[in-house]
Amino acid sequence: xxxxxxxxxxxxxxxxxxxxxxxxxxxxxxxxxxxxxxxxxxxxxxxxxxxxxxxxxxxxxxxxxxxxxxxxxxxxxxxxxxxxxxxxxxxxxxxxxxxxxxxxxxxxxxxxxxxxxxxxxxxxxxxxxxxxxxxxxxxxxxxxxxxxxxxxxxxxxxxxxxxxxxxxxxxxxxxxxxxxxxxxxxxxxxxxxxxxxxxxxxxxxxxxxxxxxxxxxxxxxxxxxxxxxxxxxxxxxxxxxxxxxxxxxxxxxxxxxxxxxxxxxxxxxxxxxxxxxxxxxxxxxxxxxxxxxxxxxxxxxxxxxxxxxxxxxxxxxxx
Numbered sequence: 001x002x003x004x005x006x007x008x009x010x011x012x013x014x015x016x017x018x019x020x021x022x023x024x025x026x027x028x029x030x031x032x033x034x035x036x037x038x039x040x041x042x043x044x045x046x047x048x049x050x051x052x053x054x055x056x057x058x059x060x061x062x063x064x065x066x067x068x069x070x071x072x073x074x075x076x077x078x079x080x081x082x083x084x085x086x087x088x089x090x091x092x093x094x095x096x097x098x099x100x101x102x103x104x105x106x107x108x109x110x111x112x113x114x115x116x117x118x119x120x121x122x123x124x125x126x127x128x129x130x131x132x133x134x135x136x137x138x139x140x141x142x143x144x145x146x147x148x149x150x151x152x153x154x155x156x157x158x159x160x161x162x163x164x165x166x167x168x169x170x171x172x173x174x175x176x177x178x179x180x181x182x183x184x185x186x187x188x189x190x191x192x193x194x195x196x197x198x199x200x201x202x203x204x205x206x207x208x209x210x211x212x213x214x215x216x217x218x219x220x221x222x223x224x225x226x227x228x229x230x231x232x233x234x235x236x237x238x239x240x241x242x243x244x245x246x247x248x249x250x251x252x253x254x255x256x257x258x259x260x261x262x263x264x265x266x267x268x269x270x271x272x273x274x275x276x277x278x279x280x281x282x283x284x285x286x287x288x289x290x291x292x293x294x295x296x297x298x299x300x301x302x303x304x305x306x307x308x309x310x311x312x313x314x315x316x317x318x319x
Contacts, residue, residue: 021222026152029095037221040214041151042098044223049089050107050114054288056082058122059131067125074171075128081164088157095153108293116274117200119282126179126186126193132172134194134201134239140165141235142205145225173242180247187247194243195251202266203274205232211271236266 013032020027027033056079063079066072090100106112117135122128143162149155179190206212206228218224226234236255243250254267276282 052086092153126189129175130193130197136168150222
């Protein structure tokens with residue numbers, strides 16, 4: 001009898017959770033939620049946050065080599081935005097009971113992943129444009145639906161992030177547009193960058209639906225609103241006319257309009273490459289993590305000073 005009585009409040013909370021999800025309303029930090037829902041959110045938000053701060057590295061590599069003061073200012077602002085995105089997302093994860101120190105520790109030891117795209121090198125200035133157009137474009141395609149995520153803090157963080165990412169995407173497109181209308185060497189550099197970043201950008205949406213076991217549950221909980229393959233198709237449909245406007249070609253011989261489907265058909269993604277990069281075998285995996293660990297260690301004195309100041313001047317003590 002005691003077991004049945006104690007199980008009743010738990011069952012009522014679970015039913016209330018399901019009603020909230022079914023009504024397309026938000027789950028907030030104070031609300032009851034299943035452990036699996038909490039764990040799924042922590043994993044997804046942490047991976048997203050890690051991707052933002054690791055993603056600062058490929059483009060920061062070009063700040064000192066930007067071709068003009070205007071381009072340098074734009075790139076500095078963008079890298080700064082990415083740091084802010086990481087901050088918003090770690091904050092959202094903290095509302096679920098995951099400390100920032102814990103999440104960063106898992107990143108630094110390789111127990112947490114980040115987007116495979118950031119393990120590719122930025123070889124030329126045109127890569128900055130390709131990342132803006134393709135990588136940030138893929139991010140927007142994936143992240144706009146997250147503004148309707150069932151978990152409130154994550155959804156609200158995504159509203160600002162998506163607005164800023166839209167500027168990044170336009171800046172990248174404008175940079176490529178300028179190069180594509182420049183000298184022959186500049187046009188060739190832009191085309192080379194697109195050739196190298198196109199397929200990794202398609203991998204950003206994750207494995208195909210039949211190899212993505214978490215997707216169905218995430219959609220049932222309304223954390224995700226679309227499958228990986230649906231988002232990948234949407235991205236391809238957006239990029240094809242944009243590439244035509246740029247005067248650049250996408251490196252896919254199988255790319256053709258399918259009148260019956262009303263979508264662009266495209267070639268097979270190399271999922272072996274995706275898995276290899278995700279598991280640590282990419283061109284820059286070791287470099288990216290080594291630099292992140294070093295930056296974290298070198299910033300220890302800042303965190304210690306901030307903690308000492310907070311201890312000495314507790315919030316509200318001067319009121």
